[in-house]
Amino acid sequence: MRSVAAEREAVLVERAKAGDRDAFEELVRRHAERLYAVVLRFVADGDEAQEVTQEAFLRAWRSIARFEGRSRFFTWLYRIGINEAKRRAARRPPVVVTSLEDEPVPEASDWSEAPEARSDQRDLLDVLEQAIRGLPLEYRAPIVLRDVEGLSTAEAAEAMGLGEAALKSRLHRARLAVRRALDQYFLDAEP
Amino acid sequence: MIRRLLQRRRFMREHRWTHTHLSDYLDGNLDRAGRERVEDHVGLCSQCRRVLATLRRTLAGLRALGTPRRPDLADGIIEHVRDQG
Numbered sequence: 001m002r003s004v005a006a007e008r009e010a011v012l013v014e015r016a017k018a019g020d021r022d023a024f025e026e027l028v029r030r031h032a033e034r035l036y037a038v039v040l041r042f043v044a045d046g047d048e049a050q051e052v053t054q055e056a057f058l059r060a061w062r063s064i065a066r067f068e069g070r071s072r073f074f075t076w077l078y079r080i081g082i083n084e085a086k087r088r089a090a091r092r093p094p095v096v097v098t099s100l101e102d103e104p105v106p107e108a109s110d111w112s113e114a115p116e117a118r119s120d121q122r123d124l125l126d127v128l129e130q131a132i133r134g135l136p137l138e139y140r141a142p143i144v145l146r147d148v149e150g151l152s153t154a155e156a157a158e159a160m161g162l163g164e165a166a167l168k169s170r171l172h173r174a175r176l177a178v179r180r181a182l183d184q185y186f187l188d189a190e191p
Numbered sequence: 192m193i194r195r196l197l198q199r200r201r202f203m204r205e206h207r208w209t210h211t212h213l214s215d216y217l218d219g220n221l222d223r224a225g226r227e228r229v230e231d232h233v234g235l236c237s238q239c240r241r242v243l244a245t246l247r248r249t250l251a252g253l254r255a256l257g258t259p260r261r262p263d264l265a266d267g268i269i270e271h272v273r274d275q276g
Contacts, residue, residue, distance in 0.1 A: 025269045032265040037258040050264065054271045061276045112244035128252050147253040153218070172214035179242070179249040 013073050016064050024064065028057055031074055034149065035081045041132055041144045042085035044092075052088065056081035071158045078145065078159035086137055098134030098177045111186040124185070131181035135174055142171040143178065205232040209239050213246055 002010070009030070015023035035056060040049040059080050060067075067076060132140060132148075145156035146167075157167040209232040215221050216229045233240050 021273075024272070028268050028272070029265045032268050033258060033261050036261055036264055040259065046259075050261075050267070053264065054268050057268050058272050058275050061272050110241045110244060112241075112248045124252060125256060128249075128256060132253075143253065147250055148256050149258070150254070153220075168214065168220070172211070175214055175246060175249060175253075176242075178253070179246050182245065182249055182252070 009073060010069075013064070013067070013069070016061075017067060019065075024061055027073065031077055032057070034074075035077060038078060038144055038149060039081050039085045041129075041140065041148070042082065042089055042137065048088065052081060052085050056084050059084070072155065075151075075155050075158040079161060082141055082159065089137060094136075096134060096136050098131045098181055100136070100139065100173055100177050101180075109186065111182070114186065124182075127181060127185045128178065131178040134181070135177060139170050139174040139177070142167055143174040146171055147175070202235070206236060206239065209233065209236070210242070213239075213243055216243070217247060217250060 009027070012023045012026050016027060032053060036049055036053045039052045039056070040046065043049050043052055056077065060077055067073070071079075132143060135143070141160050142156055145151045145159055146153065151159065153164050153167060153171075156171075157164045160167060162170075205228070209229050212221060212225065212229060216226060221229065229243075233243055
């Protein structure tokens with residue numbers, strides 16, 4: 001059974017499909033910030049993320065009449081946004097710095113219980129952001145959608161056009177890679 | 192000798208399986224038998240125990256990254272779509 005919010009959104013989508021601009025603008029208000037947050041982690045900076053978000057909504061508006069409702073509106077929208085971000089990223093030379101090797105960092109300690117004061121929390125979040133940005137795009141999307149934005153596995157798979165098994169496999173490898181980057185961070189921080 | 196070799200092979204098989212399923216374990220995607228399989232191995236393997244604990248902490252950090260607030264964003268997009276659409 002769909003929630004009241006989902007029902008309202010379905011009504012907005014139907015109206016937008018019929019050409020109702022007000023309904024589409026309400027969809028923009030609902031989803032713009034979250035789409036921006038996703039594409040921000042695929043592009044160079046906030047300005048480019050804004051351009052990609054704008055372009056994604058423009059494409060969505062131009063093609064919403066063909067949206068068949070087989071996926072949820074926001075996963076369809078995320079897919080458009082991610083594809084646009086990937087298209088732009090493909091123009092730049094690849095910058096992959098986060099290793100997808102599974103091997104643990106030698107000598108790394110168990111930092112799972114490390115108090116926040118051991119290192120500056122801002123530094124830690126920066127390391128996480130850099131590790132995400134260093135992942136190949138096909139591994140970056142699952143971790144951004146699932147772990148940062150909090151989509152379910154089914155929603156993230158839908159947004160990427162993948163099966164759930166493939167999504168889970170990429171997600172696990174991406175998580176291990178980011179975890180490994182933190183291994184290195186805590187190792188470097190040790191006195 | 193042979194017994195030890197078989198134990199080692201079993202340990203490594205469980206090690207590989209556990210390593211591959213740590214995310215499923217943390218996401219609650221495993222059935223009871225799968226969860227017990229992970230927990231049994233993690234109880235014996237310090238490396239997997241450490242990876243599991245630090246992976247859990249990694250996920251907490253990822254969830255704390257949050258969404259940057261851009262309250263003016265929607266208005267700009269709406270204007271753009273009105274102009275171009």
